[in-house]
Amino acid sequence: MAPSLPDSFDVIVVGAGPGGSTTAAYLGRLGRSVLLLDKAKFPRDKTCGDALSGKSMNVVRELGLVAEVEKLPHGIIKGATFSSPNGKIISIPFPSTDPNRPGGTGYCLRRQHPDYLFFTAAKNTANVTILEQFQIQDVLMEDGKAVGVKGIDLTDSKRAERTFSSKVVVGADGVNSIVARAVLGEKAQLDPSHSCDAVRVYYEGITGMTNDIEIHFIKSIMPGYFWIFPLENGRANVGLGLVSKDLQAKMKKDKTNLVQMLNHIMKEEPLFKERFANAKPMGLVTGWRLPFGSYRRQLSGNGWVLVGDAASLVDPFSGEGVGNATTSGRLAAQFIDEAIERNDVSALALGPYEVAVWEELGKELSTSYKMQQLGRHEWLLNLVIGKAARKPAVRDLISASLASDEAKKKFESPLTYLWLLLT
Numbered sequence: 379m380a381p382s383l384p385d386s387f388d389v390i391v392v393g394a395g396p397g398g399s400t401t402a403a404y405l406g407r408l409g410r411s412v413l414l415l416d417k418a419k420f421p422r423d424k425t426c427g428d429a430l431s432g433k434s435m436n437v438v439r440e441l442g443l444v445a446e447v448e449k450l451p452h453g454i455i456k457g458a459t460f461s462s463p464n465g466k467i468i469s470i471p472f473p474s475t476d477p478n479r480p481g482g483t484g485y486c487l488r489r490q491h492p493d494y495l496f497f498t499a500a501k502n503t504a505n506v507t508i509l510e511q512f513q514i515q516d517v518l519m520e521d522g523k524a525v526g527v528k529g530i531d532l533t534d535s536k537r538a539e540r541t542f543s544s545k546v547v548v549g550a551d552g553v554n555s556i557v558a559r560a561v562l563g564e565k566a567q568l569d570p571s572h573s574c575d576a577v578r579v580y581y582e583g584i585t586g587m588t589n590d591i592e593i594h595f596i597k598s599i600m601p602g603y604f605w606i607f608p609l610e611n612g613r614a615n616v617g618l619g620l621v622s623k624d625l626q627a628k629m630k631k632d633k634t635n636l637v638q639m640l641n642h643i644m645k646e647e648p649l650f651k652e653r654f655a656n657a658k659p660m661g662l663v664t665g666w667r668l669p670f671g672s673y674r675r676q677l678s679g680n681g682w683v684l685v686g687d688a689a690s691l692v693d694p695f696s697g698e699g700v701g702n703a704t705t706s707g708r709l710a711a712q713f714i715d716e717a718i719e720r721n722d723v724s725a726l727a728l729g730p731y732e733v734a735v736w737e738e739l740g741k742e743l744s745t746s747y748k749m750q751q752l753g754r755h756e757w758l759l760n761l762v763i764g765k766a767a768r769k770p771a772v773r774d775l776i777s778a779s780l781a782s783d784e785a786k787k788k789f790e791s792p793l794t795y796l797w798l799l800l801t
Contacts, residue, residue, distance in 0.1 A: 383507065387413040388718055390527055390544040392514050392557050394420065396700045397686025398550030399496035400437055400707030401714075406503035408715045413542055414500055417513040417532065421494035425578060425666040426700075428615045429455065429591055429607055430485045430492055433701030437708055441499050450495065452487035453608040456589040457777075461649060462763035463597040463756040469590055470766070470777045486591065486607050486615070488580075492700070515539070517547055517560035517682070523724075524561060524681035546714050546723050547682045550707070553669050555688035561679055570622035572673035572690075574697060577636045578617030580609070580660040585653045587614060595763075596647060599639050601754040604650075613660065618643070619697055621750075622667070637663050670694040671702065672747035677735055678728040685710050691739065695746035695753070702739055709734045741787075748790050761799070762789075769801050 389405055391398045394416035402414040430438075430447070438447055457471035472482040501508050514529035518541060526543035549557025553573075558566040584606065592606040602620030609615060618640050620628065629635055640663065644654040669675075669690035677684050685691075686703030693702065713731035717723045752758055766772040775794075779786040788794050 383509065384411075384413075385541070386526075386543045387411045387507070388544060389413070389546045389548060389714060390415065390542055391548040391550055392416075392527060393549070393551035393555075393686075393688065394418075394497050394500065394508070394510075395424065395493055395550060395552065395686065395703065396434070396496045397688070397703030397707045398548065399493075399500040400441075400704045401548050401550060401685055401710050402500040402506050403441060403496070403503045404708055404711030405715060406500070406506040408711065410505060410715060410718065412500075412506045413509060413544070414506055415509050415512045415514060415527070415529070417511065419510050420497045421490050424489040424493055425576075425664045426489040426615075427576075427578065427605060427607055427617065427697060428486050428488055428609065429698065430487060431696075431698050431701035434492070434704055435479070435484075436701075437704035440708070441496075443495055443499060446495055447485060447487075447492065450487050450491040451610040452485045452491075453610055453613075454589050455484035455486050455591055455608070456482060457591075459588070459590040459592045460763055460766075460776075461592075461594040461596075462760045463595050463600060464760045464764070465649065466760065466764045466767050467649075468763055468766045468773065468776075469588070470773055473777055486609055488609060488615075489700075496704070514551075514556055517557055518543070519560075522680055524679070527557075545681065545718055546728070548710060548714070549682065549684045549688040550686050550703075552687045553667050555684070557682065558675075558684055558688050561682050561684075562676060565676065568622070568667065568669055568690075569673050570626060572670045572694070573622045574619045574668040574670065574692075574694075575622050575625050575636060575665065576617055576619030576668060576697065577640055577663050577665040578615055579640070579663040580613060581616050581654070581657045582611075582613045582660055583657040584612075584614050584616075585656075587612065594649070595753065595756075595759045596643060596649075597756065598642065598647070600756055602639075603753075604640075604643050616640075616644070619668070636665060668692040668697055668699065670747070671739065671743035672750075674736070674740075677706075677732040679725045681723050681728075683710050683714060683728060683731055689735070691735075691743070693746045694743065695749045702743075705738060706735055709738065745787050745790060749786065752789065765801060772801060 388410040518526040685706040691702040692699040
C-alpha cells in the first residue's frame, strides 16, 4: 500500500462496481475527495445476465462514455423474444422511439467490460483515489455515526490493518455488503421472497441466435425463467433464475438444483435441445443472488448511504441491477455533496437521498414486482404470449412496456386481461 495515501477523505465508497464507481465519479466531479475501495483487482468478472439496460445508458451518456461502450466487445440487441410454458414464441422489437435506446438498439456485453469502464471513469476523475485489493472488515462508528472503515491490504503478506476516516461512508459492496450488515444489523438479511438465485454460463455455437434477448418461461422451471442473451462473435450468456423461496421449495420437492435444471433445459427441452446439440460451454457455470427492490431496505443513516445491490435495488421482474445501481449512485453523489456543503451528514440530512431513490425508482420496482407475481401463473403467460403471437395490438402493448413504465403498468389492470380475452 502506498505510504503517501491520505488517512482522511470527504467520502469513502466501498465497492467499485457500477454503483460505487458512478458515485465516486460524480462526487469527484463535484470537488469532493473520494476514496474508492474494492477487494478485487480490476478488470474483474462479475456474474450477471450482461444486458446493458437503457437506464444504464443514461449514466453512460452523462459520463461521456458512449463511444467507449461502442468500442467494447458486445452484442447488438434489437428486441426481446419470449416463449410461454405451452411453447408459443413471440419476438418483440424495442420501440424506435425509446429515449434510452436510440433507434431501438441496445447492447449486451460481458460485465467485466462495462464494470471496468465505470471503474476507469472514476479512476480518471479528479479528486478520486482508488485502492484495489483492500478488504474492509468493518465500518467505524462513533456515537451511532459512520466515520470511516477499517480493513486489510490483501497484497500485504502481514495483513496489516489500516483505517480510513470520512464524513460519509457509501456501501456499494454488493449483495453481501459488509457496510449494510454493519449499519443495519439483522435488517440486512435477505428475505427469500424478495431475492433470487441464478446461474449462468457462456456458450458458443448455439443455433437460431438473433439480435433479441431471449426470455423463456418453461413449465419445468416455473415460476422461474431461462434466458439466452447474445454477445459478440456468436457467443451467448445462458442462464436461469428463481425467486429464492421458490427455489428452496423446488429443491425440497423435486430433489434438483439450478445447475441440474439448466442442463435439463439445454439437453431435453424440445425448444432447445437441437439448438444446443453442437454448442460448447466457455467456462464453468457460476451462480449469484439478486436482492430485489420489492423489499424497501433503509438506504441512509448517520454518516452512511447504500447504493446498488447493497441497497437491494435489483428489478424484481427482469433481474437487472446495473441501471438502478448507477441511478442510485448518481443520486447518492448529489445528496452527499449537499449534506457535506451544509456540514450536516446526519440521518435527517441524508434522508432526502432515500426519498429521491424511491421517487425515481419506486413505482417501476413496484410494477415489476407485480409483474413478477403475475408471471407465476402459467395460464396467464400462455394467454398473453399466445395472444401476442396472433394479434399485432398485443405485440404493440408489450413493445411499449419494454420502454415505458406507464405502458408496463397496464399489465397490473384486470381490464387489460379482459381486453386480452376479448381480443
